[in-house]
Structure formats: C-alpha cells, structure tokens
Amino acid sequence: MSHGIECCFLINESTASPTQQQKNNRGMTLKKFSLLTSVLMFLTACADSLGWLSRPQDPKDRNYRIEQVRFQGGDADITLAGELTMPFGQGPFPAIILITGSGPQDRNETIAGHKPFLVLSDFLTRNGFAVLRYDDRGVGESTGTFSSENRWKPTLRDFAQDAAAAYRFLQNIPAINQEKIGFLGHSEGGYIASVAAEFVPAAFMIFLAAPALPLLPDVMATQVADIARSQGKSQQDIEREKALCRDLTEILRTSPSVADARSQIEKRLQSHGLTRAEIKANMEVWGSDWGRHYASYDPLPAFRNFQHPVLALFGGSDLQVSAAENAPVMKSLLTNPESEVLVLEKLNHLLQPSETGRIEDYILIDTTIDPRVLNAISEWLSGIL
Numbered sequence: 001m002s003h004g005i006e007c008c009f010l011i012n013e014s015t016a017s018p019t020q021q022q023k024n025n026r027g028m029t030l031k032k033f034s035l036l037t038s039v040l041m042f043l044t045a046c047a048d049s050l051g052w053l054s055r056p057q058d059p060k061d062r063n064y065r066i067e068q069v070r071f072q073g074g075d076a077d078i079t080l081a082g083e084l085t086m087p088f089g090q091g092p093f094p095a096i097i098l099i100t101g102s103g104p105q106d107r108n109e110t111i112a113g114h115k116p117f118l119v120l121s122d123f124l125t126r127n128g129f130a131v132l133r134y135d136d137r138g139v140g141e142s143t144g145t146f147s148s149e150n151r152w153k154p155t156l157r158d159f160a161q162d163a164a165a166a167y168r169f170l171q172n173i174p175a176i177n178q179e180k181i182g183f184l185g186h187s188e189g190g191y192i193a194s195v196a197a198e199f200v201p202a203a204f205m206i207f208l209a210a211p212a213l214p215l216l217p218d219v220m221a222t223q224v225a226d227i228a229r230s231q232g233k234s235q236q237d238i239e240r241e242k243a244l245c246r247d248l249t250e251i252l253r254t255s256p257s258v259a260d261a262r263s264q265i266e267k268r269l270q271s272h273g274l275t276r277a278e279i280k281a282n283m284e285v286w287g288s289d290w291g292r293h294y295a296s297y298d299p300l301p302a303f304r305n306f307q308h309p310v311l312a313l314f315g316g317s318d319l320q321v322s323a324a325e326n327a328p329v330m331k332s333l334l335t336n337p338e339s340e341v342l343v344l345e346k347l348n349h350l351l352q353p354s355e356t357g358r359i360e361d362y363i364l365i366d367t368t369i370d371p372r373v374l375n376a377i378s379e380w381l382s383g384i385l
Contacts, residue, residue: 053113057368059122064088071169073137073144074161081141082107082134082166085125086175094180094385095130096206097166099159099196101187104147106140107133109186112363116186116350119368127378130176132166150280151258151288156188156297160195167200179203180385184377185210187321187349190312194302204384206377207312209349211321212303212330215294217249219321226319230358244272248286252295262287300333309338311380313373315347317357338384344372 065086073080086093098117100109108115121131137154138146145153163183170176182204185193190210197205211219221242228238248265255261265287269279285291303310312330314323323343331341348354351373352365 053363054366055113055115055368056366057119058115059118062122062125064125069132069134069169070141071165073142073165074158075144077144078137078162079143080134080137080162080166082132083121084130084132084173085121086130087125087128091130091175092177093128093130093175094182094203094381095132095170095176096124096182096184097163097170098131098133099163099183099185099189099192100136101185101189104139105136107135111350114350114352114362114368116368120184120374123374124377127381129381130170130173132170134162134166137162147284150284151262152285152290153288155289155293156191156195157293159192161199163192163196164199167196167202182206184208187211188215191215191297191299191302194299194306197306198302202306202308204309204381205306205311206380207310207330208351208373209315209318209321210312210326210330212299212312212326212333214298216252216291216297217246219326220249221245222322222325223320226322226357227359230319230356244268249295252286252292255292258287258289258292261292300329303330303333304335306334307336309336309384310334311339311377312341313351313376314341314343315349315351315354315357316343316345317347317354318349319357319359320349340380342376344370344376347373 062085065088067084067086068081069084070079070081072078098107098109098120100117107117109117117133121133124131135142136146137144137158147153167181167183170181171178180203182202183193183196184206185191186208187210190205190207190212193202193205193207193210196202213219224241224245225238228241247268251264251268252261255264262283266279266283269282274282312327312334314321314327316323327341327343334341344351346353346355347370348357348362348365349359350362351369352362352367353370354361354365
C-alpha cells in the first residue's frame with residue numbers, strides 16, 4: 001500500500017516454459033509495487049515540471065480557515081505535523097480525521113501527481129466539516145522514523161495510536177463538536193481507523209477502497225492475481241505468484257523473530273529468481289514488524305465491534321482491493337442500521353474513473369476522485385449527522 005496504494009508483489013516477466021526461465025536464471029519475477037510507483041513518481045516529476053499534468057480538482061482558492069498544526073502522536077517522542085481546515089464561523093463543527101494508506105505518506109496522500117486528501121479536505125470543509133490531515137510519522141514535517149535498516153518501523157498499532165492522538169487533539173479545540181468526530185481511511189487506512197476506534201469513541205467511520213479481509217494472504221493474493229491478469233499473464237504464472245504470497249505469509253506467521261523471518265524470506269525470494277534490488281525492496285516492506293504483524297492480523301473483530309455508522313465505498317475496477325471479495329464481507333460485519341456499503345462501478349483503487357483499474361493509468365487520469373465518491377460521502381454524512 002505504498003504511496004497511497006497497497007504494497008504488492010507484481011509479476012515482472014513470464015516465459016514460455018519453466019525450463020527457459022531457469023536458463024535465464026530469472027524465475028517468475030515478483031516486484032514490490034513501490035518499484036513501479038518509483039517509476040510513476042519519476043514520470044510524474046518530469047511531466048509536472050513540463051506542465052503536462054492536469055489536475056483540475058486541486059483547489060485553487062481555499063476560502064476557509066487553514067491552520068498548520070502540530071500535536072503529540074501515539075508515542076511521547078512522536079510529533080505529528082499537519083493541517084486543520086475549518087469553515088469560517090464559531091462552530092462547533094463536526095470533524096473528520098483523514099488516515100492514509102500504507103507506505104510513507106504525506107498529509108495529501110500524494111500519488112502520481114494527485115493529492116487525494118487535499119481534494120477531500122477541500123470538499124468536506126466547503127460542506128461544513130473541520131478536517132485534519134497529517135504527515136505519517138517519519139514523513140514530511142512529522143518526527144520519528146518510518147524506515148531504517150531496510151525495514152518499515154511502525155506497525156498497524158503505531159498508526160492507530162497516531163490516529164487516536166489526532167482525535168484527542170481535536171477534542172481540545174472549542175470550535176469542534178466533540179460528539180461528532182470521525183475517521184476517514186483510504187486503503188490500509190480502513191484497518192487503522194477500525195483499530196483507532198478501539199482507543200477513542202469515534203462517532204462514525206468512512207472507508208475508501210479499504211479491505212475487509214486479512215491483508216495477508218487474502219488481499220495480497222487476490223491483488224497479485226488481478227494485476228497479473230490485467231497484464232495478460234498466464235493462469236499458471238498467476239498461481240505460482242499466489243503460492244509465493246502464501247509461502248511468505250506462512251514464514252512471517254511462524255517465524256520466532258523478524259530477523260529469522262528476513263533470513264527465510266530472502267532465501268525464498270532468491271530461489272524464486274528475484275534480483276538483488278527486487279529482494280531489497282520486498283524485504284523493506286515484508287521483512288519488518290509491519291509485515292509480521294499483518295501475517296497474523298484478523299481485521300474482522302475490529303470492524304464487527306464498531307457500533308456506530310460506517311460508509312464503505314469500493315471501486316468496481318479496483319485491482320488492489322477487490323470489491324467482489326471485500327464488499328460482501330464488509331457488509332456482513334457492519335451492525336449499525338445507518339451503515340452502508342457501496343460498490344461504484346468503473347472506479348480504480350484511487351477512486352478515479354477507470355474501465356480497467358490499471359495501475360499504470362493513475363498518472364494519466366486527470367480526475368483525482370470521481371465526483372460520485374464525493375457526492376456519496378456528502379449525502380451519507382448529511383443523513384447521519
């Protein structure tokens with residue numbers, strides 16, 4: 001889920017036969033998706049510098065209160081930096097805390113030249129909400145460390161504690177309605193929001209393309225298959241990649257320590273034919289406390305235990321979090337009668353209009369968030385608050 005999207009393994013090459021592949025000493029190469037996003041980021045920077053990118057939803061005139069804020073995160077040595085936007089007036093205003101997806105994220109959840117959380121905050125503030133968005137710990141102006149020694153440091157619980165800290169920060173602002181503070185999480189942000197709600201009494205939650213099933217192996221195995229299928233890979237290749245995903249999950253689940261897991265994962269990836277750079281990229285994400293935690297994490301109880309209203313939106317073309325697999329499960333878990341689960345057809349993981357959901361198209365699509373998503377959020381919030 002890096003840079004606002006799920007971290008994934010991605011088939012790099014296919015071959016006519018296993019014998020040929022062994023001869024090339026490549027195997028069926030899996031790449032962590034962040035390698036692809038690195039290319040996207042480079043292309044984005046080039047296109048942006050040349051004025052080629054069109055992002056019509058980026059706000060040009062933000063006619064409301066804007067405050068740069070800092071507050072203590074989930075740990076005493078963490079200071080989170082962000083931006084609080086509020087309508088003019090005394091309030092008190094209902095408030096929404098935006099929670100990014102996985103990987104090192106800034107407050108705008110910037111990806112492929114898009115700033116989804118800036119667009120969301122602008123829309124919600126213009127519709128009467130106070131909105132807090134912040135840089136992940138170790139990212140942007142926030143303190144702490146996101147990655148060191150080639151591994152991600154924070155875990156799901158760390159991010160959830162940070163979100164809970166953001167909630168407590170808003171509780172101390174007189175212009176905020178203390179009874180109407182909720183979370184909005186994109187992608188992994190849904191997991192994070194549901195755990196944060198165990199620490200603070202969130203009034204509501206909104207999930208955007210957030211999985212209901214366990215990340216490992218369920219979400220990742222389907223993601224690998226859907227992306228590979230969109231690239232024309234054979235079913236045999238797809239099954240091998242899914243098997244590797246399950247193997248790595250089992251290593252993470254059963255290893256007595258992160259160090260042991262890293263050793264086993266490295267050997268497994270080497271045997272699969274990955275290059276040194278690809279192994280390093282995968283090790284940073286999966287050979288970590290973050291990866292080890294998700295190998296054993298069951299998100300269903302946290303979703304089921306939340307008793308307040310939830311809106312869960314899925315993109316029908318999403319190749320990273322399958323709507324077909326996750327939407328029915330999410331619907332079965334939500335108990336509040338005002339909760340709603342919607343699948344919006346022809347939207348990708350970033351909730352952009354897309355027939356195919358292909359990741360390579362994120363940068364090419366001008367729309368940052370489809371208006372159907374914004375309208376669905378607005379209408380649902382109007383009905384519950």
